[in-house]
Amino acid sequence: MDDLSPKSISRRPSVPWRNSNNRVRSCGPLFTETDIQNMRNGMHASIYQFQGAHLDEVDGIAGTRFAVWAPNAREVSVLTDANHWTHGRNALRPSDEGIWTGFVPELAHGDAYKFGIKEQSGVVTERSDPFAFFQELRPKTASIVYDMSDFVWQDQAWMSRREMTDWMAQPISMYEVHLGSWKKPTDGREFFNYRELAHMLVDYCREMGFTHLQLMPVSEHPFDGSWGYQATGYFAPTSRFGTPHDFAYFVDYCHQANISVLIDWVPAHFPIDGHALARFDGTALYEHADPRQGFHPDWGTAVFNYGRNEVRNFLLSSARFWLDKYHVDGIRVDAVASMLYLDYSRNAGEWVPNEFGGRENLEAVRFLKDFNVMAHGDFPGILTVAEESTAWGGVSHPVYNGGLGFSMKWDMGWMNDSLRYMQLDPIHRAHHQNDLSFRMVYAFTENFVLPLSHDEVVHGKRSLLSQMPGDHWQQFANLRMLYGYQYTMSGKKLLFMGGELGQWHEWDHDGEIDWNLQGHKYHDGLRRYIGDLNELYRSQGALHELDFSGEGFDWIQCDDSANSVFAFLRKGQEKDDFLVIISNFTPVPREKYRIGIPRPGFYSEVLNSDAGIYGGTNIGNLGGVYSEPIPSHGHKQSIEVHLPPLGIVAMKPMSTPNA
Incomplete structure (x- = not known):
């Protein structure tokens, strides 16, 4: 693979397209009838396999196929260096499912891109790919075509043992880490690379006797001060510390040393930065349109619309992606209480009751249950952990017994x-x-x-x-x-x-711990x-x-x-x-x-x-x-x-x- 460290990524020079009119080519049907049915039911947990950007070949020409959900857009096109980031030159085609698709020849691994979304008003916005596997280092916001298929995992023995382990009866001592401020380089760099951190953290965890690493969010995020809890890349490990290959190496190396890796995941809310998910196609797509449901007063963020099947597909796929492609051993779900209650941090008149007049977010409850059923069913031996601060009953009880299905709860x-x-x-x-x-x-x-976490x-x-x-x-x-x-x-x-x-x-995310x-x-x-x-x-x-x-x-x-x-x-x-x-x-x-x-x-x-x-x-x-x-x-x-x-x-x- 090319060197795609954050420092080495740059805009590539323009290249002539083989299709003279600079239009995208058809890449054939991407979805089977089963795919379509699962998407319509809100139960398609692996749509990252075809949405986003994927290297492909059409008529003997190598390039990248694209698929993006934007049902209310007038036009969607791919913006790249090659077309000078001009909307309309590489237009995608809409489907009945509201997913725009197409194939761009010669767009290769490591190339930067965005989607140009023309809203019904005629305004064109430039958007990062919601399913991007890699993104530019902040403050840049473009997505990057990325192929991880050649990464060779060395953790087969670990994965086999994990599947057979009853973690409930095992010692679990988690060392919670913010990768950007655990330790800083002394050579002028801002951060260590995932590979360097793997060796340092494994050595330290073994010295100290911790069994698990609990990573604060590694999903891409634009603002360092959010600590990763305001994510814009739900399928992209942050480029602050290297490439997806580097993060895979991190997890793989931990496994070879018998260290489990859990990651923080944030399906409760997302930031309203203009390049990301908020009003993605000019409408409230991923979030609720009503601010009483779709805006979070504590964090100034948007709240996911768990009742929309396409949003459920997106979130379920995000969780499954980290378990599938990066072999992580567990997911700690942040701010679960804010998902469960419609009146969370809201005063009277600032929230909308459920269909029975109650304060429980029934759509979020269903989503959390489906997430846990999927995660434990597809990946035996993994852990799901809820940060849930109320007395909601059965958070860590099985779904079949009326619980939410988490392995554990803080x-x-x-x-x-x-x-x-x-x-x-x-x-x-x-x-x-x-x-x-x-x-x-x-x-x-x-x-x-029993947590003594960063929040304290x-x-x-x-x-x-x-x-x-x-x-x-x-x-x-x-x-x-x-x-x-x-x-x-x-x-x-x-x-x-x-x-x-x-x-x-107290902890300073811009510094390092007091070595x-x-x-x-x-x-x-x-x-x-x-x-x-x-x-x-x-x-x-x-x-x-x-x-x-x-x-x-x-x-x-x-x-x-x-x-x-x-x-x-x-x-x-x-x-x-x-x-x-x-x-x-x-x-x-x-x-x-x-x-x-x-x-x-x-x-x-x-x-x-x-x-x-x-x-x-x-x-x-x-x-x-x-x-x-x-x-x-x-x-x-x-x-x-x-x-x-x-x-x-x-x-x-x-x-x-x-x-």
Whole structure:
């Protein structure tokens, strides 16, 4: 393939067309009767195979065939360097489905193009291809003819294992990354390439023990400050970091290192930039015409019309494309709550009820169910994760049981309650014990991910470390407490980049995370602690095998508000596989604190957040303690432990229980 890195892409010189009148040629019928029927039903999830730009050959002449949906346009033509970006010279032909098609000879891999759309008013707008596989580097907005058919994947073993893996019972520790600000080059370039990032991130994830990479949106987007959440290229990895081949290499390399790759995907809304989807053919095509349905007040964006079959086809195909062509292991759907509720962020009179007078967006509900059925049916072993911040029931339940069909859902309640509790001065935590204990009332109603994501460290919220109360030492101890609590509670894990370093400043998408903190005692201790947490989490079945079942969790002590102590059991699939987790949320050491345990024996201290190697004071249990036949907390046996200040310990039974 040609070098098509963002720096090397340039307008190609004009070339003479073999068809003297510069008109497009017919490329024959693109759609079978089955295609047409599926499109009409809104269930065609692979229309990227023929819509957009595809290299082809007609009458022995190589070129590119095009197909674009613009049912209300008067004319559609292909604009390129060769026709001097002049509308009408390479006109496409309309079909009964509102899809304009044609073949442009000699337009090749790497050539830039747009669609010229003449609206009914006579105004001509230049539009990027909604199905483009590659786009120019911002601020340019042209699409690029791109062929990925020669990429050779090396992840066959991974893909076979993935298909057979029950991820619900596996350790999932996601490292959430914004590729543009994880690390910056020092050679004057703005960004690293996908290939460079693959090697750096794989090495780092393996060092730190993360199992999954969760990428913030890699779809093409014009504005860096949107972080990718206002996408204009629903089939194009952003050219900021290289070509589609480069992104495929990124995923392939991660798989060869046994690292899963999930991507953020945004079917909730899209920006209104003039070159993209908004009023694509002069009418509200992808969005609702009524601003009460089609405009999002929070983000100033357009809302997809999920009731329109062509829009459903577009979105279902976008999701399937990333799973199919790039082998991604999962899709995290952003802003699901804004899709589910017609009155989301709207006041009375600013929204339109559904046909039954309710606030539920029934068309979006159907779309989400169809998306999950398609994704899990066509790609066994992948994950779909919902960022859904309300109490909508059954988000992660199967569609056949009335749910939306997601694999998992972010537990925003856990995140908010835990941060609110941790931000309190420890002297006040005694009055807020329920902030932490309440979670277990609903913990197994969904398959939850416990997220400490980018949203918690932006818009003036400060970094997680800076949100912690107390002096310098207490802030680090509190943060280690928070992470220990996250890793030992039921649910899969997600941590945003930089959290493992203990950054003092909140995330800046134009910068990089604070690598300069390496070499400082407390920051190095925190990073080592995260690595050890990941190792413990992965190695102990009790911490991940029953994450989504009440059988994997039991409270021992949750009402000692006077001491702000919590204790619970995490249990694995094997009968005698369990850990005792005890946390002290005050800066006062608790000596000889008695905890009831299920069986006698020696209990090894396998985690202590106050260990000196993490920056703590080394208060602990000298490796472990023996049980005593003293009843406590409803158990016949108990252990007496020393609880470190602002510390969490995990105790594992090591001896065989008595017969």
